[in-house]
Amino acid sequence: MRNTTRLNSTLKALLLELLGSRLNFSAAICDRHGQGESHHPIMAPEAVAFVRTTEEVSAIMRLCHEHDCPVVPFGTGTSLEGHVAAIAGGLCIDLSEMAExxxxxxxxxxxxxxxxxxxxxxxxxxxxxxxxxxxxxxxxxxxxxxxxxxxxxxxxxxxxxxxxxxxxxxxxxxxxxxxxxxxxxxxxxxxxxxxxxxxxxxxxxxxxxxxxxxxxxIPEAISSAVCSFGDLEAAVNSVMLIVQSGIPVARIELLDDVQMDAVNKYSKLNYAVAPTLFFEFHGTEASVKEQAERVGEIVADYGGGDFQWATRQEDRTKLWQARHDAYYAGINLRTDCQGWPTDVCVPVSKLAECILETRRLIDASGLIAPMVGHVGDGNFHVLFIVDPENEEEMDQAAEVNATMVEMAIGFGGTCTGEHGVGLGKKKYLVREHGEGAVALMRTIKTALDPKGLLNPGKVVPEV
Structure with a gap:
């Protein structure tokens, strides 16, 4: 499908008449729209249309449908599984100017x-x-x-x-x-x-x-806290008990010691380089206090340290920005390398086993790969820091990723809790859902997009 020119001269003329300067053919702009934030290679569209209304998108799709031109929608380009790669060429529709x-x-x-x-x-x-x-x-x-x-x-x-x-x-x-x-x-x-x-x-x-x-x-009261543990197993087990106890915590984030080291260096913090939980509590003053006390008792039973509190808005913002910068902090651990982010989600009762085995696999491979997790719902992420030119390293990352996914599915979980399928996880759909369910997905896709023009090659595996 790659390297096929699908934007013919007639269609180009019609799109230019509709959009004028908002139809861009610049190689730099096209390259930017052919890659998300991951290791997947750039697959650029032939042009980018910057749209402003639903009616414009409709008019563009009518023209592309008539001329059999593939279309890839684009938001901000932060996807992680190759979602925006224009593997069949064609047109990218950038919706960033639809910001009303x-x-x-x-x-x-x-x-x-x-x-x-x-x-x-x-x-x-x-x-x-x-x-x-x-x-x-x-x-x-x-x-x-x-x-x-x-x-x-x-x-x-x-x-x-x-x-x-x-x-x-x-x-x-x-x-x-x-x-x-x-x-x-x-x-x-x-x-x-x-x-x-x-x-x-x-x-x-x-x-x-x-x-x-x-x-x-917006809740009446919001408090955030950080708590470190002696080992990864204790941190994960404390989360499982918190969830099973029904405490309505708003956020429970796990960062392993590798990720904490990266976050400290990148965000200029000085937390312990140890498995760490980030918490946030929402509610009334009384309910936040009660939640924090109950969580504090549980983490203490698992050897967790004292909470380091962030109650002021600016302190909470700094804390969660550090968590959100974990991806960039991880990449910063090595020079001239890229991030290969992946995620799975499992039933909470299987979370400790899945995380610990994944960490063992990473350590045995010799790869650098920090782990973070939205562990309150069984979802965790691995960020392989890899050199795309190093074939052996890429193969090792692929092997660990495949083993982790197979393990998660075997536990009744999923190959992706939130990154999505795109190109990267497409091959696991049959394993997770079965051939019958995937065949039904193909039927829906064909019924709604019989020419296969909408983001072709994504999500549904080919027969």
Whole structure:
């Protein structure tokens, strides 16, 4: 499929008439839109269309459908599994200029936004309303991209994932038709749940241009804390007991000793170089105090140290920014190398076994690979710091990754808790879901995109 020119001269002329200077053919711009933030090689589109309205996206898709031109939607380029690679050439539709916050309904705790609005933009806009949008994958990703990859992040243990917080969508289909799904009601029994079908479809079924989202009241009290442990097993086991005890912690993040060393160096911090848990508690003053006390008792039983508290907004921001910078901190451990991020998710009861065995595999391989985890919901991440030119090193990383994925699926888990499938995890779908379920995915894809123009080669394995 690669190196095929699909943007013919007639289509170029029609797109230029529609978009003018917002149709860009620059090699630098195209390269930037052909790669996310991972080790996957650049696969650039032939041109990038910077769109501003749903109607423009619809008009572009009608033209591309007529001329059999592949299309890859693009948000901010923070994806990790090769989602934006233009493996069949064609056109990239960049939605970053679709950044309007259309409506905020304070009384109903919902809002409607264009797909290019980022999570930081929406929360900056909401800050004086007493509301916030909780899904926080770390990167300042676009909300359309977050819906397309079914993102989650540090708050998922309390507030759920994008799947749980998208009420409705506006989607442009492969032939340019505009479809509206869902609505503002908090529940519905009317027809198929089309919203959930598009959330997580990674641009392979339609292009998300608008979203109706749930909002939440900013808690009366918020406190964050850091606690280090003597070993990884004790840290993970304490999390399992916290979750099983039903304590409504807003965030529980695990960073192993390798990651803590990287974070200290990158963010100029001085935490213990040891397996460490980052906590955040939301609620009333009384409930936050109670949560912290109960968690404190549990971590003490597992040898955890005293909490280091961050209650002021600026201190909490610094703490969580350090956590969100873990990817860049990890890459900083080696010069002239790239990050190969991967993730799995398992039932919480299997979390300790899966993490510890993965750490053993990494250490045995000799690779540098820090680990972090949204461990409250069984999701953890490994960041292989690799030299893409070193074939032996890449093979070792691939072997550890494959073993970790197989182990997670064997435990009743998944090959990806939040990174998505893209190119990187596509080969594991049959193992996880079975041939029958994957065949049904192919049937849906073919029905909605019979020409295979929407983000071709992603998610669904070829027959």
């Amino acid at each position: 916050i259309i409506a905020v309904n304070d009384e109903d705790l919902d809002c409607r936004v264009q797909a290019g609005v980022t999570r930081k933009q929406i929360n900056q806009y909401l800050r004086d309303t007493g509301l916030f949008f909780p899904i926080d994958p770390g990167a300042d990703a676009s909300l359309g991209g977050m819906a397309a990859t079914r993102a989650s992040g540090t708050n998922a243990v309390r507030y759920g994932t994008m799947r749980d917080n998208v009420l409705g969508l506006t989607v442009v289909m492969a032939d340019g038709e505009i479809v509206h799904t869902g609505g503002r009601a908090r529940k519905s029994s009317a027809g198929y749940d089309l919203t959930r079908m598009f959330v997580g479809s990674e641009g392979t079924l339609g292009i998300i241009t608008e979203l109706q989202l749930k909002l939440y009241g």
